[in-house]
Amino acid sequence: MSELVVVDAGRYGTKTVADGVRDWFPSVIGEYRELKLTRPWTHHDMLVEFNGEKYYVGEIARKESSGAATLMLDTKVTFDTKLLILTALHRTLPADSTAIVVTSVPIASQNELEKLHMKKLLLGTHTIEVNGEEKTFHIPRVEVGIECAVAAWSLGKHRKGHFLGVDIGSRTVNFTAIMNGQWVDRLSGTLPFGTETEKISPTLFVRMIIAELSRRVKPLPPLVLMGGKARDLLDHFQTYTAVEVHHDPLHANADAMYQFWKEELAHEASKTVVEV
Incomplete structure (x- = not known):
């Protein structure tokens, strides 16, 4: 199995x-190199x-x-x-x-x-x-x-209206627009920078994100932040717009993909049984 x-x-x-x-x-x-001094491993x-x-x-x-x-x-x-x-x-x-x-x-x-x-x-x-x-x-x-899309879609199943999932990564920032439970492709995309590519302050980094998002998605809906640094950046986002942090920003993508494919595999199995 x-x-x-x-x-x-x-x-x-x-x-x-x-x-x-x-x-x-x-x-x-x-x-790899052989260590000369022993140390406790985690x-x-x-x-x-x-x-x-x-x-x-x-x-x-x-x-x-x-x-x-x-x-x-x-x-x-x-x-x-x-x-x-x-x-x-x-x-x-x-x-x-x-x-x-x-x-x-x-x-x-x-x-x-x-x-x-x-x-x-x-x-x-x-x-x-x-x-x-x-x-x-x-x-x-x-x-x-x-990335971002499945997690935002999963959230959208439980809420109405319009919001923007924003997944802040080390190299990119992904964003997905959700309207009444469905993602909107033309309002979703990837910003070509992340927390490890821009050596600037968190304030200016968030300003870069808001500048790009507000140019691409008008009007800018409430944001849901994901990614390991989401909670650290929340206060900086609140300066500009309505925003919240995903309940588990670190595992948001992995959790959503697991639930999606668990349901998909169960559906495939049930179809196989019926066809047999």
Whole structure:
């Protein structure tokens, strides 16, 4: 039986949601080197071996790797994404599990070619070792969701009217307009900057977001903020417009995608039973 696992491999952190599991670790990958001084390891420190190479992943990469980095490329179809997702599966599932993996890309990257490349990146059987424990996973199916859009749509099922979901990431800011439970494509998109790309004050960063949103969406509806820095930026947004923070801004995308695909898989199973 396949396990449904959602992995939102963001540039700042990798969020995982599965049955009974909610996990997070920093999306930092660095070179491995033997440590001369022993130190206590935390849940966010991982020595990962994959395809014959060793890496530090998570907090230990940030502290101990000279080349520790988080990629800020336009595409998320990269080796880094694959390593982060397989590491997340290792933290979530027992060895030799079969998993339906759901991940996501920004609204601006949402096209059939990007989705196809992401699926090719992850499909198949993969063996990975984390902190000395080797596991093999079988991934027969990959689905690619839309960052911000699914989370905003999920909120929209329970509220009327017009609002704008705003997902503040490290490299991009995604926004999705919801009107009476339905998203509006022409009022949704991706801003090409994020919390890690602009070395300016939070006040000016939020002003940049408001300037772009107010130019693209008129009139500007109430905002619902998502992303790991949402609560930190709330006061700055309140200067300009009506705004609130998602009840779980860090896992907003992963939670929504998990619920969506859990229902979708149940629907597919019921159709199969009827057809048989």
